[in-house]
Structures are given as C-alpha cells and as structure tokens.
Amino acid sequence: MRSHSDAIEVVIRAGGVDLQGILTMPPGATTLVVFAHGTGSSRHSPRNRYVAAELNRCGMGTLLMDLLLPEEDQVQAIRFDVELLAARLAQATDWVAQQQAMPLRYGYFGASVGGAASIRAACQSPIPIHAIVSRGGRVDLAGPDALAKLLAPTMLIVGGLDVSVLERNEAAFALMRCEKELVTVPGASHLFEEPGTLESVARLAARWFARHLGGAAP
Structure with a gap:
C-alpha cells in the first residue's frame, strides 16, 4: 500500500483478479461509499473523484476502484457485463470490510453501467448495503428482478438533457420497491459537465x- 495524505492505494482481490483502488478514510469515519465507475472510466475519473472528495469532507470514507483490468476494459462485451461487474463489486465490498478494525455502514455510488452493477451487487453482497446513489446510471441494465428485489434506499440522479437515460431511469424507478427518489438536474447532460451540475450531484x-x-450533511 502507498499512502498520500489519508488516501491509500490498495490492491483488491476479487473474482480471481487483482483490482486497483484508492481508499480514503477520514478520521472517525463510520461509513464507506464504494464507487462503481462507468464504461471506459477508472478510479481516476475526475467526476467521481470530485464527488468522493465532497463525501470525505462530510466525514465519509470512500473507495474508488477499477472493476476491470486494463485489457478487459478494451472489450465492449466485458465493459457491459453487469453480472461480472456486480460480482466483483460485491466481492470487493467483502474484502474491504475484512480490512476494517470496526464495523462500517456501506453504500454504493454508481455511474453509467456502474449504476446497474451497484443495484445487482447490493442484492448479492454478503455485507449489507444501506444506500445507493446512481449518477446518469443505466440502472435498467440491472434487470427487473434485481430492481424489484433491491432493499437499499436508492437515489437516481439524471441530467435533464440526458433524455434517453432519463426515460430508462423512469422505467426502472417504477419497478423499484425500496425507499427511492428520482432527481433530475436541470441543464445537465450525461456527463454533468455543465457549470454547477456536478456540484449538485x-x-x-x-x-x-x-x-x-x-x-x-453538506
């Protein structure tokens, strides 16, 4: 492990492979949010790192990690393999829980296909997942069974300009039986690159x- 400030680079064994991650635990943190990135993204995603930093400022721990190896991320079919991503996410959650000296409450933050992986993983994880947030997530790819089975309170955040993803989120939202909220950020596209939109997320x-x-809370 290599430490920079309170951030630690970790290697997580999940699904028979070694995955790279960045674990940040503010002093006294009792919660940990695990990030599931979208296709073609990684633990270095500037958008997710920004959100993670805001959570850290609120005293929450974060784990930014790659769910795929670099060579796997070049294969389109693997990048959209929600079951593979979900299995690794659940295994990684179990791994990090075993490293902690005290019990934590866990949440998932998913982006794009990572939103679907978060929902599937929450249904599979041996560690209880107490909350999920999806940013521009393709949560429809989780499938109707997982959406209906999900227990973790879930917030879906979608850009107002991201019409096709918004429609998919609305359809998925109707299938969810957990505590839920669907929030549209006005003037935001899929990547939330417009001024102020990522801050809203x-x-x-x-x-x-x-x-x-x-x-x-901020």
Whole structure:
C-alpha cells in the first residue's frame, strides 16, 4: 500500500483478479461509499473523484476502484457485463470490510453501467448495503428482478438533457420497491459537465448518504 495524505492505494482481490483502488478514510469515519465507475472510466475519473472528495469532507470514507483490468476494459462485451461487474463489486465490498478494525455502514455510488452493477451487487453482497446513489446510471441494465428485489434506499440522479437515460431511469424507478427518489438536474447532460451540475450531484449524494449511512450533511 502507498499512502498520500489519508488516501491509500490498495490492491483488491476479487473474482480471481487483482483490482486497483484508492481508499480514503477520514478520521472517525463510520461509513464507506464504494464507487462503481462507468464504461471506459477508472478510479481516476475526475467526476467521481470530485464527488468522493465532497463525501470525505462530510466525514465519509470512500473507495474508488477499477472493476476491470486494463485489457478487459478494451472489450465492449466485458465493459457491459453487469453480472461480472456486480460480482466483483460485491466481492470487493467483502474484502474491504475484512480490512476494517470496526464495523462500517456501506453504500454504493454508481455511474453509467456502474449504476446497474451497484443495484445487482447490493442484492448479492454478503455485507449489507444501506444506500445507493446512481449518477446518469443505466440502472435498467440491472434487470427487473434485481430492481424489484433491491432493499437499499436508492437515489437516481439524471441530467435533464440526458433524455434517453432519463426515460430508462423512469422505467426502472417504477419497478423499484425500496425507499427511492428520482432527481433530475436541470441543464445537465450525461456527463454533468455543465457549470454547477456536478456540484449538485455531489450535494445530493452527500445528503442521501448522510441520511441513510450517517455523517454530516453538506
């Protein structure tokens, strides 16, 4: 492990492969949010790192990790293999839980196909998942069974300009039976690159996780 400030680079064994991650645990943190990135992204995603930093400022721990090896990320079919991503996410959650000296409350933050993986993983994880936030997620890819089975309180955040993903989220939202909220960020496209839109995502996520995991709301 290599430490930079309170961030630690970790190697996580999941699904028979070694996955790279960045674990940040603020002093006294009792919660951990595990990030599931979208296709073609990684633990270095500037958008997810921004959200993670905001959660850290609220006293929440975060784990940014690659669910795929670099060579796997070049294969389109693997990048959209929700079952593979979900299995690795659940295994990684179990791995990090075993490394902690004290029990934590866990949440998932998923982007794009990572949103679907988060929902599937929450249904599979041996570690209880207490909250999920999806940013521009293709949560429809989780499938109707997982959406109906999901117990973790879940917030779906979609850009108002991201019409096709918004429609898919609305359809998935109707199938979910857990505590849920669908929030549209006005003027935001799929990547939330417009001024102020990513800040809105971080604020919404922090409040949702603080409510269901504990911690200080922004």
